[in-house]
Amino acid sequence: MTKPHITLYLAAPRGFCAGVDRAIRIVELALEKWGAPVFVRHEIVHNKFVVDSLRAKGAVFVEELDDCPADRPVIFSAHGVPKSVPAEATRRNMIYVDATCPLVSKVHIEAGRHHADGLQMVMIGHAGHPETVGTMGQLPAGEVLLVETVADVAALAVRDPARLAFITQTTLSVDDTADIVAALNARFPAIIGPHKEDICYATTNRQAAVKAMAPKIDALLVIGAGNSSNSQRLVEVGRAAGCPYAQLVARAADIDWRALQGARAVGVTAGASAPEILIDEVLAAFAERFDLAHEVVETARESVEFKVPRVLRDPVPQG
16 A cells, blocks of 8 residues: 655754753763662653653652652752752752753843842743742742733732843743743833843754744644643744644654644654654654655754763762
């Protein structure tokens, strides 16, 4: 039986970013240095495949520091943590390694600098997301006000409209965030923005690739976890760019093939915490059902690398 023909447009860049790669490497190096178990507060990155793979190597994932014994190393996830968490780890004399993405740490530093200058912060982000919780937890309660939508800006009650600055979660939609920033600037003309864009290069690049291929495709598949903010934003960006159908899938087994019936061109991308092996799995699933042609849509090349913390590069003290 002849297979129907379909063209797959592969986004480039896609998948792992430098911050995710660094965070996973931190867990692997910690296991090499200290042996299992090594505890990890929250998912190191938002991807079940990655978490399960590290769990099989000896990582133990917990929700809070209280769930960790004091005599084993603990790693803080790439999304960042409130200041109270490392403070408590220090109080308990724990060995800890902070795997916070350096680009998230940049936002933390920025917030601290503005606070030191007497400014109240407005954070554009998603309530309850670990990165938002971690960033807001860098400053005392009430010093960071959260907005998720343009409507939230209109309802903001600030201490002093002339003494404000804003920061953003690093994994947001570039376009949606621009609308909220415009609303902030309109209501608070004196508000100070980031010296450099807070939304990270990887988020921006992956969204740009989706926008570039949206006019070419009938459907878009985004490989990523349901709790991955940057993956969810890729689906939204695809729809906003005119893609008739966009679906988030964790694995090839999650693809809704009925929804793809009649499609002749399908775009494939992956969130920043999705490994290439899952992309290969999706491509193999298409190859079983279709006569495939491939085309890469490349909008940027990434060469960013982040070093792991020095504690993981230093040898274990003897004796």
